[in-house]
Amino acid sequence: MERIKTDILVIGAGSGGLSVAAGAVQMGADVVLLEDHKMGGDCLNYGCVPSKALIASGKAAWGQSHSEVYGVANVTPKVDYAAAKDHVQGVIAEIEPVDSQERFEGLGVRVIRERGVFVSETEVQAGDHLIEARRIVIATGSSPFVPPIPGLDTVPYITNETLWQLREQPDHLLVIGGGPIGMEMAQAHRRLGSKVTVIEGATALGKDDPELAAVVLENLRAEGIEIAEHAKAKEVRGSAGAIEVETEDGAVFKGTHLLMAVGRKANTDGMGLEAAKIKTTRSGIDVDASLRTSNRKVYAIGDVAGGLQFTHVAGYHAGIVIRSALFGLPAKAKTDHIPWATYTNPELAQVGLTEAQAKKEHGMNLEVVRFHYEHNDRAIAERKTKGLIKVMVVKGRPVGVSIAGYQAGELINLWALVLANKLKMKHVANMVAPYPTIGEVNKRAAGAYFSPRLFDSALVKRVVGLVQRWLP
The missing domain is CATH 3.50.50.60 (FAD/NAD(P)-binding domain)
Structure with missing residues (x-):
């Protein structure tokens, strides 16, 4: 020893x-x-890195079949699932030396x-x-947490750890769990050509703002993903290629593969x-x-x-x-400035308090500012207008931001900086964003906070009137 x-x-x-x-x-x-x-742990080998690589494969396939809006003919993509997994492993291998x-x-x-x-x-x-x-x-x-669902021990299933070993594309993927992992992998597989059913015991994307989660879920359903909410799995049965999940309300969902994504x-x-x-x-x-x-x-x-x-x-x-x-210095961990993002399309991101949390904590002092992507010129040019940003503001200071839409995971960075440094809405409003960028969504949200104070204020109008009379 x-x-x-x-x-x-x-x-x-x-x-x-x-x-x-x-x-x-x-x-x-x-x-x-x-x-x-x-x-490298879970992130490099089973989590963040491989999942985003597979999402990129799905995005490429989806782009080929949905390009007509840009004046480019749609084509049916030829998806090689095993090659997509090779792409995933290639990404891991490129990052591996750092870890x-x-x-x-x-x-x-x-x-x-x-x-x-x-x-x-x-x-x-x-x-x-x-x-x-x-x-x-x-x-x-x-x-991965695998709950003790009756029958699960007799049925083959995959988790986010074993998914990457799968080389044959699922014909119909059943996903138990409608959180970020479940929804990201559901959309990636749907875009690669699999049928997908998500079975969630409560509400899908339930930890996020429900209004913004609805924006994402609407798009996922429009892409052909079946999402069953308030459907708690009661029993799992079957064998490889023929799996059934029965829920407590008696519904039965049939598929060829089962992904367990109910938490960690x-x-x-x-x-x-x-x-x-x-x-x-x-x-x-x-x-x-x-x-x-x-x-x-x-x-x-x-x-x-x-x-x-x-x-x-x-x-x-x-x-x-x-x-x-x-x-030996004092140091404490906080959570009020920690952002997170779900990399579906559209993306979903959060930092600080949601609207419900902010109302509970701040009551009448809370103002909720909204700005929709459909008013952003770059989003219009990219045909990415489904989306919304909500900023929860208390006495001029943001206490939480929720974003659903194109590049939400990138947009949330600015607000994470704002919350971490206790900045105010005026600091975001003072920023000059290049035109046209999706990043203008953040500045326009700040503008939406100040607009009624400037343009709807009788006092401001009186002051402007007086100044104009006295200016030479």
Whole structure:
């Protein structure tokens, strides 16, 4: 057994763990990194990267069959599903070196490809290594949650982890779960030529503003995706190529393949957390605002910490931990400025409070500003006019922004900056956006906030009248 002493031990080489390891070692700390599966974690291998690559394939196919509006004849695309998966793997391979063991060893990190198990409050065993660390960061991420639906254990199904191994295109894909993963993969497969049915026990895209989610769902249905809401799966039966899902109301949905996309669970099993006196909750490891666990020498970041499950949140958490663990400075994680996006077409994005949340928190002080894509000249030129932005404003300061429409995931960046720095609507209004761009949607939303104050104000009109009388 090799005994190792180190400053920082990172368990998990996903986006959060890699960010901590890279930052800490380059700032002079001694760092050991444990990973018993793939470098890059879920995001690179099973999540963000491959899903966006497959969405790009679907977009290309859809463009060929829906180009007539631009004066280009529609054609029926020849989709090679296996080749699309090759494209996905090619994208992963291109990004892989950035997350590779070789790169991190080149930075000075000791990388051990073994599973880490706590044996005490400061020690972790990984294979034949016993590692004692001054600070430990748990960044083990999450895995697909598979609910105990009767019959599911006898029927072949796929998750976001196993989907990428599938080489034969599903004739009819059944998706249980209408969240971001389920809806993104539903649309990608529909555009590649599969029939798709989404079965959601509550409401599809239910964590987003319902008005804006409706914009997306309307378009998905128009593309031929069947979306059954308030349809809780009661039983699954059948075999490969002939699968049935029966819901509690007696409806039966038939398909050839089944994708389970009902959520994620934190990866905490088998880590010996009890030996380290680390408390857990139903959603993951219990942490305080500084991301410390009940063991003050141990932090938990990203999905395993049980909060917002996004790659960029794990990266943000890494910065908090580096500030605290390396420099001993106070640092607390917040969520009110964290954006997220669903990469359907149209896209759906959010930062801060939704309209319902803002009404509950701010009551009569809330103003909701709207601007529709149909009034944006670039959106008209691109034939991308389905969309809406809503800005929740309290005393001139945005407290939340919801966007559904073309490039919503890009537009939300500006508002994430605004909320993170507590800027006001006047700062967005002062911005000059190049014409014609989709980005003008943001500026026009700010303009919609000030327009009634300027153009509908009797006081403003009186002041202008007086000034005009006295000007030479």
